[in-house]
Amino acid sequence: MLLAAVLVLLVFGCFIALAIVRDFQWRRTDAYRAANLYPGAPILPLIGNLCELLFKNAAKRNPYAYVPFSAGPRNCIGQKFALLEIKTVLVTLLNHFQLLPVTRREDVVFAADLVLRAKTPLIVNSSIEMAPETDAAFSSFTVIVGIFLLVLLLLLIRDVFDKSGSTYAAMRQFPGPTILPIIGTMYSSRGMNPASTFIKFRSWASRYGGSYTLWLNSAVFTLNITRCQEAEPILSGTRNTDKSMLYRFLHPLLGVGLLNSAGEKWLQRRRILTPAFHFNILNGFYRTFCEESEKLANLIDAQMSRGITEIELQSTMSQYTLNTICETSMGVKLDAMQGSEEYRSGLYKVGELLLNRAVRPWLYSDFIFWILGYTSRLNCLIKPLHQFTIAIIAQRRQLFRDGMLSNAQVTDTNQDQPGDTIYSLSSASGKKRYAMLDTLLAAEVRGQIDEAGIREEVDTFTFEGHDTTAAALVFICLQLAWEQEVQERVYHELDALRQTKSYTTNSGQHFDPQDFGSLKYFDRVIKECLRMWPPVTFISRAVSESVSLPDGRTIPRGCIANLHIYDIHRDPEQFPDPERFDPDRFLPERVATRNPYAYVPFSAGQRNCIGQKYAMLEVKAAVAHLVLRYRLLPITQRHQIRFLTDLVLRASNPLKVQFERRHA
Numbered sequence: 001m002l003l004a005a006v007l008v009l010l011v012f013g014c015f016i017a018l019a020i021v022r023d024f025q026w027r028r029t030d031a032y033r034a035a036n037l038y039p040g041a042p043i044l045p046l047i048g049n050l051c052e053l054l055f056k057n058a059a060k061r062n063p064y065a066y067v068p069f070s071a072g073p074r075n076c077i078g079q080k081f082a083l084l085e086i087k088t089v090l091v092t093l094l095n096h097f098q099l100l101p102v103t104r105r106e107d108v109v110f111a112a113d114l115v116l117r118a119k120t121p122l123i124v125n126s127s128i129e130m131a132p133e134t135d136a137a138f139s140s141f142t143v144i145v146g147i148f149l150l151v152l153l154l155l156l157i158r159d160v161f162d163k164s165g166s167t168y169a170a171m172r173q174f175p176g177p178t179i180l181p182i183i184g185t186m187y188s189s190r191g192m193n194p195a196s197t198f199i200k201f202r203s204w205a206s207r208y209g210g211s212y213t214l215w216l217n218s219a220v221f222t223l224n225i226t227r228c229q230e231a232e233p234i235l236s237g238t239r240n241t242d243k244s245m246l247y248r249f250l251h252p253l254l255g256v257g258l259l260n261s262a263g264e265k266w267l268q269r270r271r272i273l274t275p276a277f278h279f280n281i282l283n284g285f286y287r288t289f290c291e292e293s294e295k296l297a298n299l300i301d302a303q304m305s306r307g308i309t310e311i312e313l314q315s316t317m318s319q320y321t322l323n324t325i326c327e328t329s330m331g332v333k334l335d336a337m338q339g340s341e342e343y344r345s346g347l348y349k350v351g352e353l354l355l356n357r358a359v360r361p362w363l364y365s366d367f368i369f370w371i372l373g374y375t376s377r378l379n380c381l382i383k384p385l386h387q388f389t390i391a392i393i394a395q396r397r398q399l400f401r402d403g404m405l406s407n408a409q410v411t412d413t414n415q416d417q418p419g420d421t422i423y424s425l426s427s428a429s430g431k432k433r434y435a436m437l438d439t440l441l442a443a444e445v446r447g448q449i450d451e452a453g454i455r456e457e458v459d460t461f462t463f464e465g466h467d468t469t470a471a472a473l474v475f476i477c478l479q480l481a482w483e484q485e486v487q488e489r490v491y492h493e494l495d496a497l498r499q500t501k502s503y504t505t506n507s508g509q510h511f512d513p514q515d516f517g518s519l520k521y522f523d524r525v526i527k528e529c530l531r532m533w534p535p536v537t538f539i540s541r542a543v544s545e546s547v548s549l550p551d552g553r554t555i556p557r558g559c560i561a562n563l564h565i566y567d568i569h570r571d572p573e574q575f576p577d578p579e580r581f582d583p584d585r586f587l588p589e590r591v592a593t594r595n596p597y598a599y600v601p602f603s604a605g606q607r608n609c610i611g612q613k614y615a616m617l618e619v620k621a622a623v624a625h626l627v628l629r630y631r632l633l634p635i636t637q638r639h640q641i642r643f644l645t646d647l648v649l650r651a652s653n654p655l656k657v658q659f660e661r662r663h664a
């Protein structure tokens, strides 16, 4: 019924739109101009002076008041013939000439004759020929106006249709900016850039005091979740595990890998890759973390020896994490690889381009993205990145085939997924160290994944595994620099353990990975830093099944659920005085009182971060090494940070701390 009404409206609307265009067109013709020379009732749009004729003049006039062809039985038999002839001649003339008056009406002297005739010559100036280009230009203009009106009308009809459904009603149960016809709340994104978007998200979260909606149309409407009560049903269930359309933007770079795939494909990939994060394997990666944190400290020392004590954290930390992820995922030492600098800078540029798209809703359309030239720019940037990973995979595959990686100890002790195989590739006797890629190559041999799939996963790890950890390290260093007392307590805890282990920073010895289990305060500090500064500030899901909330509201099917981890971590009900840094929030007895979804830096549920343990170990290895070697002093203050909405927590200004060598 509703559909039929919409169709009728649509046809009627089209008819009106075309009529308006025709009316507009007619008003620009000479015929109209000529007719307008004569006095008469105003000519209204579409209906002209039909009303005047039908209801006023016609009613008033005697039918015999107008008899140019006589009337009654003896009227002119050639009336229609004559009218047709006159009109044809006039149309032809007016099509070609603009007729301008020469003989004025008052100068005409009529002759007494059988037909109306003048004694004086009756002259018009027809010398100005109508330029055909004017007509062409005019008609293309009117076509454009017509199309515009039609599109506007279609959008209006769609808007009415969108807002009449239950989905809209469900979304209206949540607060949010005013929804205007056609553009919804898109006006609130005007002039937005990554910096202002970050501020806007925070101000919406505090203005609405909880989750809020943003509505573009029935295809793009988001529930922005800022409280664990709404996050829990999305994260905890086995439904609604698919990522939202925003992850589509990553397809050109990552393909459809573990991060952005769905359903069976995701499950199969997760099964293949879970063993690559088994604790036995993480212990192997720990050697790389230690070596790279040693290099990081050497880099800082080198800067200090040149008198530079203020270290810019974002680039420094990301160099460290990109090195570790490339070695652990692909088995290559990036600083020894040709083309690694291009790879590094290419990754950043791609990230920037993708981000700019994410904060500009009008670029969500592939067509608009393409027509504005972004697609080709993106492809140009991505091509060398893919070439880099393809070359590495090819080299590693060769080693795999040559038996250089083949002394895999196959065990069936995976506690996460019993029955799955763990490939632990020894580095003894000159063999290469294990890399996650080896697990994929082994899966390829078993026919579980193909070449394109391997590239997808390697790209996913490299992309997802370095910026996130770098962001964590940046904000941990900043926070430790701001909180001197906390830093000292961490130092003493680490130092006490060092005494028992005869650990010395200069000798290059490090804690064992399992030692971190005993560093309770250190653990709480890291967790509190990840609460206040979650590296991934928001994640996004496609809601494929409606979710009923305990308070009676519904998150409707079809909506995009954006979970703002940054705001969830600042819910005052879960974390009183949320802007205060307090590691004791993570004392076990206090954790027990909280909703388990109040703290989700690595997301939660089925689609949580597969690299969580890897990341925590890497972060702890680096921070322990730095704090034992240096005292971190504040340079950039908290209020000076200009945050950006990005794939990870990032700032537009340099974030610096001062490193001072400890002499303990």
Ligand code: HEM
Residues within 6 Å of the ligand: 243, 258, 259, 260, 270, 460, 461, 464, 465, 466, 468, 469, 472, 534, 535, 536, 539, 540, 600, 601, 602, 603, 606, 607, 608, 609, 610, 611, 612, 614, 615, 616
């Ligand atoms: C402090 C560092 C890290 C943080 C805060 C972090 C956070 C997250 C979050 C919040 C998600 C969920 C994403 C979503 O739902 O869209 C995620 C997923 C993922 N992370 Fe991490 N991550 C970190 C480090 C890593 C590392 C080191 C790796 C790889 C070595 C990694 C690989 C992945 C992958 C592959 C996924 C997708 C998992 C899936 O959907 O099954 N992450 N991470």
